[in-house]
Amino acid sequence: xxxxxxxxxxxxxxxxxxxxxxxxxxxxxxxxxxxxxxxxxxxxxxxxxxxxxxxxxxxxxxxxxxxxxxxxxxxxxxxxxxxxxxxxxxxxxxxxxxxxxxxxxxxxxxxxxxxxxxxxxxxxxxxxxxxxxxxxxxxxxx
Numbered sequence: 001x002x003x004x005x006x007x008x009x010x011x012x013x014x015x016x017x018x019x020x021x022x023x024x025x026x027x028x029x030x031x032x033x034x035x036x037x038x039x040x041x042x043x044x045x046x047x048x049x050x051x052x053x054x055x056x057x058x059x060x061x062x063x064x065x066x067x068x069x070x071x072x073x074x075x076x077x078x079x080x081x082x083x084x085x086x087x088x089x090x091x092x093x094x095x096x097x098x099x100x101x102x103x104x105x106x107x108x109x110x111x112x113x114x115x116x117x118x119x120x121x122x123x124x125x126x127x128x129x130x131x132x133x134x135x136x137x138x139x140x141x142x
Contacts, residue, residue, distance in 0.1 A: 005038050011079060012036045012045060019071050024063060029056050034092040038085050045085035048092030057091060064089045 017033040024031065034048040049064070051057040064087075072084040 002040075005040065005042070008038055008042065008081070009036045009045075012038070012047075012075070012085075015075055015078065016047060016071065019074060020064070023067060023070070024060075026051075026056060026060065029053060031060055032095075034094065042081075042083065042085055044088060046088045046090060048090055050092050050095050054096065061089050061091070 013033050013036040016036065020031050020033065030052045032050045032052075034050055035046075036048075037046045038044070049060070051060045068087045068089075071087065076084045
């Protein structure tokens with residue numbers, strides 16, 4: 001990606017985040033601009049947002065879509081570029097997906113601590129069931 005586009009992406013991300021705070025306060029919620037990705041011709045910009053709590057997401061997207069024209073006018077005056085890209089707002093689920101994965105991993109770890117797996121028990125147990133012997137050989141050899 002050319003450096004000019006990277007700079008514009010970062011500049012738009014920062015300015016849009018400030019505009020959202022100013023023009024669209026969300027009581028008891030949080031809107032984060034996660035990324036901005038401009039097309040190579042600078043005609044379009046995909047803007048990823050996260051919204052907490054997630055239940056506000058659809059209404060926030062509608063409002064952002066409605067405010068796109070206002071944001072474009074403000075940014076055109078402020079950024080001194082010929083053309084402001086047309087905004088396309090999307091949800092960025094990275095943060096919520098990461099939180100879900102972390103919760104699952106934490107649950108797995110807690111379950112392993114509470115009840116060690118059959119493989120771990122059979123690998124260190126002198127009395128093996130005939131069916132467990134192959135499993136224990138696999139776990140010891142790997």
